[in-house]
Amino acid sequence: MELAKFSVLPPSPAESLSENTLAAKNPRTRTRGRAIPRKGHTKSRKGCLNCKRRRVKCPETFPECDNCKRLGITCEYSSMIPSNALQSTPTQFSMEDLRFFHHFLSHAYPPLPIKGDDVWKQVATISHNFDFLMHALLGLAASHLSLCDTTEFSSQALTHRVHAIRLFNQRLSKPCVSKAEADARYATIMALTFQSSYMPEDMLEFMIMLRGCTVVSHTVIPVLEESLFSGFTAESHTERVLSLQRHDPVDALLGDVLDAALTSVNNLRPICHSVLEVRYLSVLDRILRLSKTSPVEGFTEICLAYTLFGETSEVEFNHFTDRSNYAAQIIMAHFFVIEYILAAIALKPIIDSFPFRRVIIAAWTKEISKKLPSGYEEYIRWPLEFAELCHRKDGP
Helix, strand or coil, X not given: CCCCCCXXXXXXXXXXXCHHHHHHHCHHXXXXXXXXXXXXXXXXXXXXXXXXXXXXXXXXXXXCCHHHHHHCCCCCECCCCCHHHCCCCCCCCCHHHHHHHXXXXXXXXXXXXXXXXXXXXXXXXXXXXXXXXXXXXXXXXXXXXXXXXXXXXXXXXXXXXXXXXXXXXXXXXXXXXXXXXXXXXXXXXXXXXXXXXXXXXXXXXXXXXXXXXXXXXXXXXCCHHHCCCCCCCHHHHHHHHHCCCCCCCCXXXXXXXXXXXXXXXXXXXXXXXXXXXXXXXXXXXXXXXXXXXXXXXXXXCHHHHHHHXXXXXXXXHHHHCCCXXXXXXXXXXXXXXXXXXXXXHHCHHHHHHCCCHHHHHHHXXXXXXXXXXXXXXXXXXXXXXXXXXXXXXXXX
């Protein structure tokens, strides 16, 4: 598939006239013909790795060169396509966007992977080459800033998000041409997902983006070990969570909370019918039972619940995230509340990295409860108690 042709500005009228044309218009400026100097050979250094190894001239066609295509081997370039070829028109950013970018670097980069600050610093260094990534980072920062500043940046956050998604979808229709672009694509879906976790009005958007993370990671990062996000695996996440622990005993109050949660989860069985709904209930039951002995072990099991989004079929997932599927929304309200309670223990040394999680989960739960039809009130009661507690403590 060919890359999109990048446009150049047309020359000015003066520049469009050649030297010979000017001479023809004014005979006095004509000069005798001169020998054309021989053009020296310039060796290109932009060829693919296979052609370099074989020491043959690379035609430098993208996304794979003609030599590799003829031999039936995987073509890979050692560096990114020049940034001026990545987008058809230059993207304009404002001084306000500069503030958002600074906020991203200082405070708003995603807290995952755990201890992954350097990963996001490297992501920031390549963002100027990928406009879809830059818009995603700026949108995330604007949403984050809206939650921690008295100034409202929701409009700017949404604008950048729309641009990021549009440009990202366009790019997904083409194959990756470098590891840097693969990292940029994955960083983009991560940033968009974390931005949706700051949106108090739409839990379903967050769930849809979670599935997108799984799909994109499987399609754009074929060799995870070579990616900036090589540490972003369930196994690595578990190891990093365990490295934070002090192994404090489970106190009686937490035990009571877990018992109440387990009772509430089991009460959902009569309204759960689809395969994914039943699987989520089973996972939540296991998480809560493990947590009564070890909250940390229970928290590590939460990764399993997230992977279910990527494993299920599109039809099943669409049914699960349908706005009329009240059972699924109640299940997820339970899940996010349980996740937060366990994270407050398992991630205690770094819990400040998730400053708005409690408030957002409470807002999601309240939104769900407002839209439930009559007869569902008892099923949302336990998560709603958590939301009301958050409201009394510090408000949304």
